[in-house]
Amino acid sequence: MTTQAVELSQEVLDLARKLPEEMLLKAKKHGFSDYQIAHIFKTTETVVRNLRKHLGVISVFKTVDTCAAEFDAKTPYHYSTYEEENESVSSDRKKVIILGGGPNRIGQGIEFDYCCVQAVFALKEAGYETIMVNCNPETVSTDYDIADKLYFEPLTFEDTIRIIEHEKPLGVIVSFGGQTPLKLSTKLEEAGVTILGTSSTGIDLAEDRKKFGALLEKLAIPHPDYGTAICFEEAQMITRRIGYPVLVRPSYVLGGRAMKIIYSDDSLKEYVDQALFISEKYPLLIDRFLETAVEFDIDAIADSSDCVISGIMQHVEAAGIHSGDSTSILPYHNISPEVIATMKTYTQILAANLHVVGLMNVQYAVQNDHVYVLEVNPRASRTVPFVGKATAVPVVKIATRVMLGEKLSDLRQQYDLKDCDELGMKHLAIKEPVFPFSKFVKSGVYLGPEMRSTGEAMSLADQFPEAFAKAYQAANMELPLSGSVFISVNNQDKNQRIITIARELFRMDFDLVATAGTHQFLIDNGIECKKVFKVGEEGRPNIFDIIKHGKIDFVINTPRGEKALHDEEAIGAASVLSNVPFVTTIEAAEASVQAIDCIRRQEFGVKSLQEYSSYRNR
Template identity: 50%
Template structure:
């Protein structure tokens, strides 16, 4: 042990430590938005009396600045590197909710090694991430969701697709930015989609959902502390369902959903959060067709829109959520005064000019490389009217 320490510049302290896993390098589906989450999470950890340790390998992020965490490990967010750090630091626990899908995917190995995951337990996160298990939960809770089935081969997928009815959405579990998700309309397209998926993600369980065509999409971001449930925001997508949420223009608060639909979304969100015993953050995606609300998926972590909502409403939601995860505060300890006059629009940022050979057609697999925020006073704003006109033209095709 002494030889190891003599060649190691990182000397662990005696303080209780919390490790925050970052999101790694910037790439499609794993944007800079999660850096905001990690920074505010680190601040909350220090305010709660713990030593805050950051693991990330992205020099473009604020979370890797020298003065943000008590200790920074500028290392790839891979298991081999993480395990060595854990062995050295012996942390009290690790937060995986703030670093997007990259961090979340390491939860299984942390759980298998008996490492404390701060916030929602691994099994409950796995229910949300495993498309089949999650649909079974929705069925048990009597919450509407698109008809689905699971498959491991192309033949099984074709059989499921014919049972649930075309068009269908073919997708794997535990993926980043809608990777390999496809909307298909016949047996041949199902076969091609499944073969491609298994080629790039071998042995992955495939979920076949009936695709709700020409419907509205919206999402809820919320915090649950085991007792109280707080909706941070309800965002309505301008583009219809079928385009990845990261590529959609979305409006905060919702502008065209009825009070009944919004109340139903919030009711379903709380029901899911309680069933999953969420501790911290959750994001739930909805499809609305003929005024009926369907749940598409749930993300048991910070979403790309969490920082957007925090900035738009001027409320430190990530700080609050981290303290909820750490059990150092409850939602009832805070007041939530949302300061937003008018509406905030989330604008996706694309980099097609840098990748001229890439198809610009949008679909369920994410292609944007970031997002921006635009504030408007009312729905008469020319920019909003242009976006809504484009949506109407898309639906009329």
Template identity: 45%
Template sequence: MKKVMIIGSGPIIIGQAAEFDYSGTQACKAIKEEGIQTILVNSNPATIMTDSDVADKVYIEPINIESIERIIQIERPDGIIATFGGQTALNIATKLDDEKILEKYNVKLLGTSSETIKKAEDREAFKQLMIDINEPVANSIVANHIDECIEFAKINGYPIIIRPAYTLGGTGGGIANNYDELIKICTKGLKSSPIGQILLEQSVAGWKEIEYEVIRDAKDNCIVVCNMENIDPVGIHTGDSIVVAPSQTLRDTEYQMLRKSAIKIVKSLDVKGACNVQFALDPNSDRYIVIEVNPRVSRSSALASKATGYPIAKISAKIALGYTLDKLKNSVTQNSSAYFEPALDYVVVKMPRFPFDKFKIAHRALGTQMKATGEVMAISRSFEDAFLKALKSLDQSQTNLNYMGKSEVLSKIKRCDDERIFAIIHALKIGVDIDQIHNITKIDKWFLHKIKNIDESLDINKDKSLVYKMVDTCAGEFDAKTPYYYSCFDIEDESQVSDKQKIIIIGSGPIRIGQGIEFDYCCVHGVLAAKEAGYEAIMINNNPETVSTDFDIADKLYFEPLDIDYVMNIINKEKPKGVIVQFGGQTSINLAKKLHENGVNILGTSFESIDLAEDRDKFGKFLEGINIKTPEGDTASNINEAINVANKLGYPLVVRPSYVIGGRAMQVVYDEESLINYMKQAFNVSKDHPILIDKYIKGIEIEVDAICDADDILIPGIMEHVERTGVHSGDSISLYPAVSLSEHVIDTLVEYTKKISTGLKTVGLINIQYVYDGQNVYVIEVNPRASRTVPILSKVTQVPMVKIATNLMLGKKLRDYNYETTLMKNKNIYAVKVPVFSSEKIVGADMHLGPEMKSTGEVLGIDKDLDIAIYKGFIASNINIPLKGSIYVSIKDEDKKELLDIIKEYKNIGFKIYASKGTHKFLLENNLDSNLMDVSELKQKLYSDINIIINTPSKGNITTTQGYEIRKAAIENKVPIFTSLDTARLFLRAMKVEIENKKIDYKDINEYFSEEAK
């Protein structure tokens, strides 16, 4: 092998999150170690994986057959690995094999073969294999038509579990309890499966769900790295379950029975590398059934890796190259073999993090379709302590359930939503019988007793002190060389404190909407820069999916809640030179005040400056003092105050709670009725937590990320949003460089950025959001920290932003670097960031664009030609580009005038126009033909006849409106829907690339710059 291609997983979506950045990064490093050239293809710009120093060549390009084939043609790799990029990479690899593309270019699929992938992923083939090797499966059928589903239900009755083939995170699946649910879920499931196939099986909901993480090599050596028990029984997706490792309630005979079965299944599938096997175990007998198998690294393998300290992705990559387990070393101990099963002398608890703080009207009930955006992991000596630490790590304000009496709380538990665990804790506190809770939830009584114990367990620890223990994979049998620690109550402390000068970097905790993988990127680069500068770099974080919590990134890793008490314990122990809070998003910035009060040296921008930027009144006065405009605004603590402010400012207005992240609960209101409704719904409004009310300024939104040393600034690039103000920056399509701004406006932006950055005495990174209304530049928001766009700008400008920022915090100045200008010259490439929404997973949510962020991830389109970059961005975000067909439009009154030019263009391309009543009338009045179509007719024709929808809502998040029905139907039928005219207009440019048959190049990101250098 001279050259190997690795396929990434693309954008972060529910069911496929940061764990594939972690495993892909580990795989790239493992293959590079062997002197083999690595070629990486991934469309996600926010990851460590797509950094130019992780693989030898990085293609930030769409993950589809066309681009992968073209890159294979350019690079001619000897082999390709698809088991590190989630379901996305697995599906692409299967397609490349089926279409004989691998054969055409003589490329080997390394590691697990396509036959194995098909056997594990194709529901029929997998069921047949289980029957052949005498492993029990649920009574089931594989269906390709609705009639088969109806027949199965007649014979077997309800409930029935539906699982589509070749999908991820339970997409399109569910549990049907009756005929109507069966038809609905099966129809959706057949559409979701790329091969139009679903598995229907008799439900074993309520049985225990147990997982085994297994590794096998080509010599048939096979080990179980970790077994895990879901606290939630079968029926709730494992990604949404609370998971414990190792299993706590299995008898040894049950553990060994399932272990034996897992090894037998992995061997019969001929897996080479990592594999996850899921079982359902009857709690009342020894009966079990095999649920499914993932023949790749997965969310569970990331958890198993971090729980045991065994680097599953690294070992799997080596096996893919032909190594066997007996020839590999354990990277944690560095002196024992990789061919041994890890031993755990502690308990690990994983808890999911849900996005429902963003989606108040979404269906919150948990089922077989995953809904969590991320997760946390906690380690301790007892289940009780690990469980408590996991709760703390979620970094989430919980609904107060203290008002609930017994019957209310039991109803809440029956609803089985994302707050069920908190309802159970409350029920146990108020004396609800454990048997009663067990009968409703089927959660093992052992766990319920332990949760009830939590208060008492704190007394048990009173004679012990908080100490740190090591995760070493071998329960202390061998010396470990990698310091990876967790806190617990014990007598003996295992952590070694060195004499070196130390820097602590605080992470960002679980992945959530508004705070994603981009902050992990910043943390990792901060750690690497601190190490390079000669310091001992210490990482504190609790997210098991990320690169920052990998065993070989920091000099020392503390897997702990990002809570002031836990953080201060580590600071008091390690006595660092200082702490960096800039890279972990709002989570770490929120710790600044308490760290400052505890006398901790915050490196970079001071707490006073952070507070000045975050405090509305102080910041308003600061801007006034340096003569920079900001939208007029005020605060209100009740409805009357809000009306008075509105009368003073005039509509439209932007309303939001104070101190929020990701635009949570932010809205644009156009009239008094909407304002009153907002104030009624606003949570926790008081004099201390008032509602902020600003004049809404319509214009172009601009984002500037700068590096500052308190005296000078460096701006790597300026990004312009496609959608106008009122759409959250995380949900906007962004263009680099800004394409529609005059030199004068750019000069103003640079001048304002310098005044603000130096005025705040910023040291490190700062993110400023501006709006230009055609006349004036206004400041909307200043974040004295790293932002979501830092990884993108670092990659498309080749300025190592985090590294420079870290060095400035450690005493360097910008003049020590070789940058001659304040604003970097554009590299003559265009980069287009397109957000990606996990719409199918968050059922019932209203996914229109607005001030509150809703996207879970993003992709990047890069090219020398702006239109091709736009095209690549849309393609990479999985939006189909139809070149003919029909478009349906339903537009709010404020947008109708602007619609005319857009509709004319769609008409010129050859699209047939359908419209709702008001929009149809408007188009006719302006001499544009359209066909009237009501919502009920639209729903019937969506799947077959309508290719694109443009719908701009007058009121969002109201389930009774016609617009909500349109948006919901579009998501269910996978029809592209644009809720902003700006997006619909940009989409035309992507369509024209195909219409004009433009030549599309796919290049390693460095090639764009080396061409420039030539």
């Protein structure tokens, strides 16, 4: 017996003296998890679990009859409890367990549920019994007729390992449910569970900032300067080295939670002081923020020897806005072939070195034609459903077959697989986020690294302006065809781009209104516009008053820096309250003006998704 095992046995015995079987069983019946019990008795979850198993305090599964005993239920579902009889019968078929995404929340939505359901279909086609584990009744994966068996259980190690021990599957898929099941991969693998797809080692290498940074250095792949810190002094040393602005975030976050762009020492100290949990294990991550860069999302399918680039999405907004909040275009436009080739090469190298089997997502920033890797997620990303529908390639189905052991090289021929930029798409697809600002006015409307969107819409068209106009309409944002436009841009955006935007709006007979700096810039360039007071300036009415009284039909406002963002929140709030469409980046303004012109000039045609995807059959 190893030293560790002896120590563990002693720990279990020590706990048994404090926690007799009757008390342990009572605690479990009252819903206390192993983790909670371990916290109370100042021990580990493993010790509590081993004591439970030693004493035979093990949960059983009860069945929910989906036909209320009127008919024989072919697809009942199960939940665990601490009673006597186990009603879940495990078959001897070859089976795979899929871990779902758990509760839907910002950063973890139904895009992942789509992946889980498509994986179930692929597994059934391959002859496997499918077992779904999820705890969200508002998802398709928990519909009674999707998987062969459904366990309505929390996505925790304790609940998941109990199901695995009972069902004895060939393997478990953790990479289709987002970040929640991904966090279980290491503990499951340590418990002897076979993880189908990328191993927990590869997942940890991508998730751990220090390990991932070291890998990028080794592979000579460019990335923004970064550092990790557990206190303000360490954070300040890092910013001295890499310079402001910086992007600061906690470790292992979902949906960019608590991420912020910092411009000064004072703001950095305020952020660190307010951080809820910083430690050696969970340090703050600090990255150099690349202003004005263009961001890209790349989705890929890989195995041990091959990699297919399934989607290359270009963000409309500049870097600094969470990928889930960005308007994404597929295929990309106005980007040099050399930049695309570089991103594809980096993606293939990263897939090979992370030993990715299945899906992966890489986020890039491109500044002055230099490509920087921002992060890698060795799992399904929220863009997978969008990519699959836009390209007519069954991305999840192919990835599932790869995870089951099939070679990507063999599947290339079967599905006519090519990299996304080689497919010859005849149309353009846009992913447009949907925001809850009308319901949460005080939450702030300006986009940043922390995700805000609660949904998304997709549009398809043959040309960019029409696709963008459709995307706006799908996201319930009605662009005006006439009226007044308010323009206020930061100094960096006072360039030819805003001049072109203003001239186009003027050509379409819009009246232009601007604050002092932007007004003077437009007047100096021969564009007629009216001057209005900023919020906080002496003099009324100011722009807040004008928007509130319904005299503005569209808002273009691009604040930069902390003070500007704070001052201009009032404009965004007024726009939401008055149901006035607004954009906060120059890129979105350009796209919006093109869309307005498109709506004024033509009626949109309607095609089915199958018609758009017919290019694959030619």
